[in-house]
Amino acid sequence: MSDENSNNTASIATKAAVKPVKVAVLGGGSFGTAVANISAHNGHPTYLWMRHKDRALLCQRDRENAHYVPGYRFADSLNATSDLAEAVGDASLVFVSVPSSGFREVVQKIKPFVRSDALLVSTTKGIEGKGFTLMSEILEQEMPGHAIGVLSGPNFAKEIIEQQQTGTVIASDSGTLIRRVQTVLSSDTFRVYANRDRRGVELAGALKNIYAIISGMATALGAGSNTHAMLITRSLAEMSRLANTLGANPMTFLGLAGVGDLILTCTSDLSRNYRVGFALGQGRALDDIVAELGQVAEGVNTLQVVAAKAQEMDVYMPLVKGLYAVIFQGLPIEEVAHKLMVGEQNHDVEFMGAGDE
Numbered sequence: 164m165s166d167e168n169s170n171n172t173a174s175i176a177t178k179a180a181v182k183p184v185k186v187a188v189l190g191g192g193s194f195g196t197a198v199a200n201i202s203a204h205n206g207h208p209t210y211l212w213m214r215h216k217d218r219a220l221l222c223q224r225d226r227e228n229a230h231y232v233p234g235y236r237f238a239d240s241l242n243a244t245s246d247l248a249e250a251v252g253d254a255s256l257v258f259v260s261v262p263s264s265g266f267r268e269v270v271q272k273i274k275p276f277v278r279s280d281a282l283l284v285s286t287t288k289g290i291e292g293k294g295f296t297l298m299s300e301i302l303e304q305e306m307p308g309h310a311i312g313v314l315s316g317p318n319f320a321k322e323i324i325e326q327q328q329t330g331t332v333i334a335s336d337s338g339t340l341i342r343r344v345q346t347v348l349s350s351d352t353f354r355v356y357a358n359r360d361r362r363g364v365e366l367a368g369a370l371k372n373i374y375a376i377i378s379g380m381a382t383a384l385g386a387g388s389n390t391h392a393m394l395i396t397r398s399l400a401e402m403s404r405l406a407n408t409l410g411a412n413p414m415t416f417l418g419l420a421g422v423g424d425l426i427l428t429c430t431s432d433l434s435r436n437y438r439v440g441f442a443l444g445q446g447r448a449l450d451d452i453v454a455e456l457g458q459v460a461e462g463v464n465t466l467q468v469v470a471a472k473a474q475e476m477d478v479y480m481p482l483v484k485g486l487y488a489v490i491f492q493g494l495p496i497e498e499v500a501h502k503l504m505v506g507e508q509n510h511d512v513e514f515m516g517a518g519d520e
């Protein structure tokens with residue numbers, strides 16, 4: 164038997180051993196569709212819920228979500244629906260993939276239909292302003308008693324769809340949830356790593372969007388490779404400083420959900436946040452940029468929420484402060500960049516005393 168054949172046999176044997184479970188994915192945008200189709204490809208009956216009936220019917224009929232991911236064919240086990248009861252009723256695993264602005268509203272709506280033992284996972288990279296609430300905390304508040312997880316990592320929906328080899332992180336206190344998500348989503352092109360630091364993984368996914376805006380802006384202004392390397396590294400220091408203050412493990416920021424996702428979104432114009440920054444750097448108005456994007460760029464809201472939190476907790480975040488001054492206080496970018504360069508001298512590596520004098 165050739166290697167190729169024995170590999171095929173192994174993967175068929177593994178798949179045959181996995182018992183199909185009903186999975187629901189809430190949010191029919193690019194990422195929700197990508198996650199739902201991976202699950203369906205793995206043979207799990209999967210329901211992709213979207214709020215508009217006409218679009219759900221069209222997706223179900225045409226076997227693709229032409230608005231967000233044209234040409235990406237639905238696996239046979241994928242069903243698009245606008246009926247929440249049909250989507251989440253009897254599902255043992257529920258992913259919530261709606262933007263942070265609509266997250267709580269959708270979770271409140273599913274309450275009557277969700278099985279009491281269903282495992283709940285957020286894939287949303289944003290923070291609710293009121294109370295600085297993370298998406299997994301909204302799940303905890305609205306659906307007490309359920310095991311809760313966060314899926315995050317360097318994961319452009321577009322590349323998942325193209326079957327580019329991709330790694331992600333599932334973070335949860337619950338080993339059962341971690342194993343279930345690994346079983347449902349793992350494939351030849353999608354690898355799911357585990358982390359118990361849910362707070363760190365979730366903060367990393369939300370915070371990196373702010374720095375992607377800064378990187379895009381720097382590119383538009385002609386920044387060189389030295390500048391980009393400094394920006395990304397100082398972004399990592401800044402985001403892990405806040406997360407550490409908020410009780411996360413700074414080591415999480417060395418993983419896929421931390422530095423992995425930061426590098427991805429700060430270096431690619433596939434990132435919507437990066438594109439927002441690039442357009443701002445070209446001098447365009449924020450409202451026009453967001454309207455033209457037609458998809459969510461969480462970083463703009465996260466910037467406001469984080470700037471307020473940093474001030475409240477007196478956490479040193481010069482990049483956040485600088486971007487906030489440019490976008491919301493009208494300061495010229497050049498002036499802010501100059502202030503950052505001549506500001507207080509700082510340590511290179513934080514935590515565990517490394518680099519301290």
Ligand SMILES: NC(=O)C1=CN([C@@H]2O[C@H](COP(=O)(O)OP(=O)(O)OC[C@H]3O[C@@H](n4cnc5c(N)ncnc54)[C@H](OP(=O)(O)O)[C@@H]3O)[C@@H](O)[C@H]2O)C=CC1
Nearest residue numbers: 191192193194195214260261265287288318319320458459
């Ligand atoms: N795209 C990506 O590569 C990745 C995205 N993420 C995260 O996933 C989350 C979703 O992003 P993504 O799928 O890309 O977003 P998109 O902009 O592609 O789609 C958003 C989807 O959410 C729906 N939606 C918006 N508001 C509501 C609401 N109040 N109630 C119900 N549905 C709503 C939209 O519906 P409608 O079409 O009707 O407006 C649309 O289906 C974000 O937090 C993002 O950061 C995470 C990893 C990668």
Ligand SMILES: O=C(CO)COP(=O)(O)O
Nearest residue numbers: 316317318319434435436
């Ligand atoms: O989070 C992402 C990739 O990991 C997607 O980033 P954008 O929301 O900036 O497109």
